Amino acid sequence: MYPLKRNRRLRTSPAIRSLVQETIISPNDFLVPLFVVEGKAIKEEIALMPDYYRLSLDNLEKEVKELWNMGLKAVLLFVKVPDALKDNKGVEVLNADGLMQRAIKAVKNACPGMLVMTDVAFDPYSSFGHDGIVAEGRILNDETTELLAEMSVSHAKAGADFVAPSDMMDGRILAIREALEDEGFTDTGIMSYSAKYASAFYGPFRDALDSAPVDIKNVPKDKKTYQMDFSNRFEAIRETEMDIDEGADIVMVKPGLCYLDIVREIRNEVDVPVAVYQVSGEYAMVKAAAEKGWLDHDAVMLEQLTAIKRAGANIIASYFAKDAVRLLD
Numbered sequence: 545m546y547p548l549k550r551n552r553r554l555r556t557s558p559a560i561r562s563l564v565q566e567t568i569i570s571p572n573d574f575l576v577p578l579f580v581v582e583g584k585a586i587k588e589e590i591a592l593m594p595d596y597y598r599l600s601l602d603n604l605e606k607e608v609k610e611l612w613n614m615g616l617k618a619v620l621l622f623v624k625v626p627d628a629l630k631d632n633k634g635v636e637v638l639n640a641d642g643l644m645q646r647a648i649k650a651v652k653n654a655c656p657g658m659l660v661m662t663d664v665a666f667d668p669y670s671s672f673g674h675d676g677i678v679a680e681g682r683i684l685n686d687e688t689t690e691l692l693a694e695m696s697v698s699h700a701k702a703g704a705d706f707v708a709p710s711d712m713m714d715g716r717i718l719a720i721r722e723a724l725e726d727e728g729f730t731d732t733g734i735m736s737y738s739a740k741y742a743s744a745f746y747g748p749f750r751d752a753l754d755s756a757p758v759d760i761k762n763v764p765k766d767k768k769t770y771q772m773d774f775s776n777r778f779e780a781i782r783e784t785e786m787d788i789d790e791g792a793d794i795v796m797v798k799p800g801l802c803y804l805d806i807v808r809e810i811r812n813e814v815d816v817p818v819a820v821y822q823v824s825g826e827y828a829m830v831k832a833a834a835e836k837g838w839l840d841h842d843a844v845m846l847e848q849l850t851a852i853k854r855a856g857a858n859i860i861a862s863y864f865a866k867d868a869v870r871l872l873d
């Protein structure tokens with residue numbers, strides 16, 4: 545007469561709920577994106593990313609020490625390149641004393657144990673705001689790949705532990721792996737943005753780095769000829785398997801929340817760690833709704849991060865890393 549199974553027994557108290565909890569987030573799950581700018585004593589809030597900042601190198605050093613003390617042990621560096629240094633060739637990309645190269649050293653100097661991953665992509669350095677060299681309205685694949693391989697070596701020389709190519713050119717993982725091996729950087733890893741979708745959720749990030757495609761004749765207005773169509777699923781698996789074959793140590797799905805079906809599918813399919821990037825637009829949505837009093841910031845944040853891990857993420861790149869870890873304490 546009574547229900548055959550009473551599933552609610554496992555929900556009756558906080559103690560039993562925590563005993564049977566399947567997914568638990570911890571500081572070890574996170575990769576913290578950091579935005580670096582030239583200058584001194586700069587900590588400027590990013591307009592479209594409330595509570596997130598661009599930091600000059602001195603403040604970057606302070607920040608990584610704070611992260612380390614909170615148990616956050618991995619950062620992903622992005623640089624905001626001054627307009628005067630942008631071009632369509634990549635001269636500044638390879639500057640051994642460039643902002644990224646100095647940022648890597650600054651982090652290692654302030655916090656030797658911190659794992660340093662670096663963004664390997666041309667867009668912050670591109671006068672056209674593209675991840676590749678532009679010619680006659682097209683993004684050149686092989687020329688860009690060569691540049692990314694040299695860029696990776698430059699980051700490795702500065703002390704990067706992992707390079708993280710985020711561009712979606714074909715064949716760049718193999719080119720980067722070969723270049724690193726040739727230069728003796730056998731232990732420098734590659735986290736590939738293997739399934740990166742052309743997403744409207746990157747908007748606030750492009751504001752943070754001033755890296756959006758420019759509106760000039762003969763320059764593509766979007767990144768749809770290299771980033772993936774959000775309608776596609778099989779393509780994500782193909783891209784990911786190819787990058788693993790070419791030498792990726794870690795693969796990634798980006799963005800996060802709208803793509804958790806892809807995350808689960810890839811997690812089931814491959815045997816390397818899978819990272820998920822919860823991107824700037826996802827962050828901005830929570831901040832904006834919380835500011836209006838429409839959503840509970842902390843509750844929604846933890847629910848989203850836990851869902852990303854439940855879907856299969858082994859690593860979560862998130863602007864919420866600090867907020868989440870603070871809450872877990």
Ligand SMILES: NCC(=O)CCC(=O)O
Pocket residue numbers: 663665710745746747748749750822823824825
């Ligand atoms: N390579 C980084 C991006 O393209 C965007 C990240 C974000 O929107 O947070």
Ligand SMILES: [Mg+2]
Pocket residue numbers: 712713714715738783786787
């Ligand atoms: Mg690819």
